[in-house]
Amino acid sequence: MSKKFEKTLKGVSALSMFGWALFLILTSGEIKSAIEYYIPKYLKQHSEICFWAIVVLFFILAFLISYVKKWNIVASFSMRAVLGGTFILAAIPKILDPKGFALDITHYDFFPKFAVNIIAITVPWIELFIAFSIIFAVAQKGGILLLNLILVAFLVLLGQAWIRGLDIDCGCFGHTGAREAVSKAFVRDLFFVIWAILLYFFTKNFKLAKQKN
């Protein structure tokens, strides 16, 4: 991997991490309600603190990627954690409530009726397996490839809904009732796609590093 290319990767990683932190601030309402949904009861009154802790963490990560020598390990680790973690959090409510998820899929008005239930049954489990694959680095090349494919598919689905002006619940994190605008989900997915592509290069990079040793 050439030096110039590595520098570009580093720049994109740091910038996207920084952008992600800003995006979290801009969508603080949704993030806080998500925190309240997922964290234990006794932490609920501290959702404000949890939120800002998460934001600061991403600013620190962006800073580390910019200035640390082994930046690619920091970048790869944090992207794996965010993507894997998000996929697990997204998959579980959908697995537990396939009916609600099927309903969310029909809102997109995109798939034929016969395909809706099959998608609702299989996609959350595929998400879960992808998450395990990239977090624990088991069959990770395939995992990252699938991650890219599934995120681009989500991007197309959300993009067409946004263009058509559909006022629907994204359904990304199951049928929780907390409505999340399609436009915001689209931007979030864009960050994820960038990271999924970067992860592809990182796995290659690590292989090279190992060979050198």
Add this chain to the structure above:
Amino acid sequence: MKHYFGQALIILVLGSLFGLVYNALSPSGIPLFAAQDTTVTGFKMMTTDEVMLYMKEKKASIVVVDARSPEEFGLGHIPGAINIPDTDVENYYKKYQDKLKRAELIIVYCSGGSCGSSEEVASQLIKKGIPASRVAVHQDGLPGWIKAKNPIEFGDGK
């Protein structure tokens, strides 16, 4: 590159298999394919003709529910329908709960096709304690109703 595709395929197949097995064993499982005469989540679907027939024969005991937004409802709805938007079922349900509980049949509709709001409202009504056997979804929605040259009522229905 071959390596990548092989692994991806394994994850895909394993994920799908787990999904199918879990769905078959889970009590909250759904049918693999929605039946012809039901919606994806299993509600009985009614055509415009059926809705018309019910309205003609059993007007006193049925309630027609419009699941669209109050603005859309104001611009025209099926005569006699009540408005329960899918975004605020909680409050609107309280308003109409006596009527809904007494009804022998509740027909929910939205903008037709796979608009989804009608199913959303239907499932919320069942969660509120209305027996599932008394709830149906009008598949063609308002566009189907208008297409069949049926009358329309304007205003907020009060």
